[in-house]
Amino acid sequence: MALAKRIIPCLDVENGRVVKGVQFLDIRDAGDPVEVARKYDEQGADEITFLDITASHEGRDTMVHTVEKMASQVFIPLTVGGGIRTCDDIRRMLNAGADKVSINTAAVFNPEFVREAAQRFGSQCIVVAIDAKKVSLQGEPDRWEIFTHGGRKPTGLDAVEWSRKMVEYGAGEILLTSMDRDGTKNGFDLGVTRAISEAVHVPVIASGGVGNLDHLVAGCIEGKADAVLAASIFHFNEYSIPQAKAYMREHGIEVRL
Amino acid sequence: MSGSVAVIDYGMGNLHSVAKALEFVQPGVEVRVTADPEQVRSADRVLLPGVGAIRDCMAEIRRLGVDREVAEAIASGKPFLGICVGYQALMQHSEENGGVDCLGEFEGQVRFFGDDLRDSAGEKLKVPHMGWNCVEQATDHPLWADIDNGSRFYFVHSYYVQLSKRDQVAATCEYGTRFDVALQHKNVFATQFHPEKSQKAGLQLLKNFLNWDGTL
Numbered sequence: 001m002a003l004a005k006r007i008i009p010c011l012d013v014e015n016g017r018v019v020k021g022v023q024f025l026d027i028r029d030a031g032d033p034v035e036v037a038r039k040y041d042e043q044g045a046d047e048i049t050f051l052d053i054t055a056s057h058e059g060r061d062t063m064v065h066t067v068e069k070m071a072s073q074v075f076i077p078l079t080v081g082g083g084i085r086t087c088d089d090i091r092r093m094l095n096a097g098a099d100k101v102s103i104n105t106a107a108v109f110n111p112e113f114v115r116e117a118a119q120r121f122g123s124q125c126i127v128v129a130i131d132a133k134k135v136s137l138q139g140e141p142d143r144w145e146i147f148t149h150g151g152r153k154p155t156g157l158d159a160v161e162w163s164r165k166m167v168e169y170g171a172g173e174i175l176l177t178s179m180d181r182d183g184t185k186n187g188f189d190l191g192v193t194r195a196i197s198e199a200v201h202v203p204v205i206a207s208g209g210v211g212n213l214d215h216l217v218a219g220c221i222e223g224k225a226d227a228v229l230a231a232s233i234f235h236f237n238e239y240s241i242p243q244a245k246a247y248m249r250e251h252g253i254e255v256r257l
Numbered sequence: 258m259s260g261s262v263a264v265i266d267y268g269m270g271n272l273h274s275v276a277k278a279l280e281f282v283q284p285g286v287e288v289r290v291t292a293d294p295e296q297v298r299s300a301d302r303v304l305l306p307g308v309g310a311i312r313d314c315m316a317e318i319r320r321l322g323v324d325r326e327v328a329e330a331i332a333s334g335k336p337f338l339g340i341c342v343g344y345q346a347l348m349q350h351s352e353e354n355g356g357v358d359c360l361g362e363f364e365g366q367v368r369f370f371g372d373d374l375r376d377s378a379g380e381k382l383k384v385p386h387m388g389w390n391c392v393e394q395a396t397d398h399p400l401w402a403d404i405d406n407g408s409r410f411y412f413v414h415s416y417y418v419q420l421s422k423r424d425q426v427a428a429t430c431e432y433g434t435r436f437d438v439a440l441q442h443k444n445v446f447a448t449q450f451h452p453e454k455s456q457k458a459g460l461q462l463l464k465n466f467l468n469w470d471g472t473l
Contacts, residue, residue, distance in 0.1 A: 071274060
C-alpha cells in the first residue's frame with residue numbers, strides 16, 4: 001500500500017453559492033457550497049477546493065463565512081483560491097478554517113508574494129495555481145506559456161520554468177490548469193502535466209478538461225499527476241466519487257476507498 | 258468523559274481545524290486555544306499541534322514557555338496528544354533548518370526524506386509526503402479503538418520521526434522508507450498525520466482521545 005492519488009472536486013463559488021452546474025439539479029438549495037462539500041466528503045473525496053469567483057468585497061466576506069461553516073462540518077483538507085493577493089487574505093482564510101490557499105494571478109505579478117507567504121505560513125499551505133496554454137506550433141518542441149485573465153493574456157513565461165521557480169520560492173503544491181482543455185471535456189493536457197510533474201519535487205494537481213473516468217486515469221498514469229481535480233463530471237452526477245475511485249483502482253492506481 | 262482540552266497556541270499554523278474537530282466529535286467539550294500556563298495546567302487534557310518549520314516552532318515554544326507547560330503536562334499523567342510538528346517537537350533533535358534541538362521528551366530523531374526518495378519500484382517520490390497513506394498499527398492502544406488497522410490518514414510533511422525505543426512505536430507508515438508515525442508512552446500519544454483532517458478515522462481518534470483516561 002502506498003500514498004493514494006487524490007480526487008479533488010472543485011466548487012466555483014460566487015456570493016456564497018456554487019455557480020457551476022449544481023444548481024440545475026436542485027434549484028432550491030443544491031447550490032449551497034457547504035451542502036455540496038458535505039456530499040463530496042461523504043462520498044470519500046480526498047480534498048475540496050473552493051474557488052472564489054466573487055468580484056466584490058461583500059462577496060469576499062461571504063466566502064469567509066462559507067469557509068468557516070464548511071470547516072466546522074467537513075474534516076478533510078480544504079483549499080481556497082481566487083482573489084488571494086496579500087498575507088492578510090491568507091491569514092483570514094486560514095483563520096476561517098482553510099488548510100491551504102491557492103495563489104494565481106498575484107504570483108505572476110509579484111512572485112515575491114509567494115516567498116513571503118511560504119515563509120510566513122509554511123509551504124504546506126501555499127498552492128500556486130498555474131494556467132498554461134500550449135504555444136508551440138506543430139513540428140516545434142512542446143512549449144507551454146502562462147496566461148492570466150482566464151486564459152486571455154499571455155505573459156511570456158514558460159510554464160515549466162515558472163513551476164520550478166514557484167517551488168524554489170516556496171510553493172508546496174502546484175495546481176496546473178490547461179487553458180486549452182478547461183471546459184472541453186477532452187481530457188487533461190497530459191504533455192504539460194507530465195512535464196511539470198517531472199520538473200518539480202512537490203505534488204502536482206492536474207486540472208482542466210475532465211470528461212470521463214479514463215481522463216482521471218490518464219492524468220495519474222501518463223500525466224504523472226499526484227492528484228486530479230474535476231468539477232462538472234461530479235456536479236452533474238455523471239459520475240460519483242466512489243465510481244471514479246473504483247475505476248482508478250481497476251486500472252492499478254492507489255486510491256483511498 | 259469530556260471536560261476541558263487545552264490546545265496549546267504558540268502562534269504556528271491553523272489551530273482552528275483541531276478545535277473544530279474536537280467540538281464536532283464531542284459537542285459540549287470545552288476547548289481552550291491558549292498558551293496561558295494556568296489555562297493549560299487546569300485543563301483535563303492537553304493537545305500540542307503544529308505546522309510549519311521546526312526552527313520557528315521551537316523558537317516560539319521556548320519564547321512563550323510552552324516547553325515548561327509541555328513537560329509539566331506530560332509529567333502530570335493527564336492525556337496528552339501531539340500532532341505533526343507537535344509530535345516532532347517532542348523528539349531530541351531535528352535535521353530541519355540545518356539542525357534544531359527539540360524538547361527531548363522522547364528519544365528519537367527527526368530526519369529529512371531526502372531529495373532522491375524512491376519507492377520499491379524505483380519511482381521517484383515527491384517530497385513533501387502529502388496525502389492519504391496507510392497507517393499500520395504497531396500496538397493495541399485505547400486511541401486505536403474502532404479504527405481499522407491500515408486505515409488511511411492525511412499527511413503533509415517533509416521530515417519524519419525515528420523513535421529509538423521500539424516499544425514506544427504505536428504505528429508506522431511506508432513512503433520510500435518505513436518510519437514511525439505514532440508514538441505511545443504512558444499518558445502520551447502523538448501522530449505525524451493530521452487526525453483533524455483525516456475524516457472518519459481521524460475523528461474517531463480524536464474521540465478516543467477525549468474518552469481516554471491516560472492509562473493503557
